[in-house]
Amino acid sequence: MTWGDTRPAGRQTSQGSLAQDVSRRFFEELELMEKVACVHCGQDWVRCYKRKDSGQIFFMCPECESLWPKEEDLRDETDMYLSEFLLTGDSVKDWEAIVPCDEPVALGDGD
Numbered sequence: 049m050t051w052g053d054t055r056p057a058g059r060q061t062s063q064g065s066l067a068q069d070v071s072r073r074f075f076e077e078l079e080l081m082e083k084v085a086c087v088h089c090g091q092d093w094v095r096c097y098k099r100k101d102s103g104q105i106f107f108m109c110p111e112c113e114s115l116w117p118k119e120e121d122l123r124d125e126t127d128m129y130l131s132e133f134l135l136t137g138d139s140v141k142d143w144e145a146i147v148p149c150d151e152p153v154a155l156g157d158g159d
């Protein structure tokens with residue numbers, strides 16, 4: 049008689065590490081989500097950027113400067129451009145006013 053052997057064993061101790069696992073996977077998916085080709089020009093990936101002045105995060109195609117606010121779906125059309133978002137009136141200043149998302153910004157720590 050081997051009826052007792054069908055019970056699964058050792059499956060109840062991993063709940064704590066499972067939660068950590070899930071959150072790590074969440075961030076990995078976030079990074080994967082950045083790999084969305086620009087719906088406007090199709091020439092580059094839409095990437096995450098950040099305003100230096102406010103720290104505000106947004107998404108932009110570096111090729112054509114189409115811009116999506118953070119909460120917008122990158123696969124949808126957008127009618128906003130970097131120049132309209134920043135309103136510096138100077139396309140050179142536009143690029144000086146932003147940094148890629150993964151670079152730290154020292155807010156209120158002007159040089």
Ligand SMILES: [Zn+2]
Binds near residue numbers: 086109111114
């Ligand atoms: Zn583009």
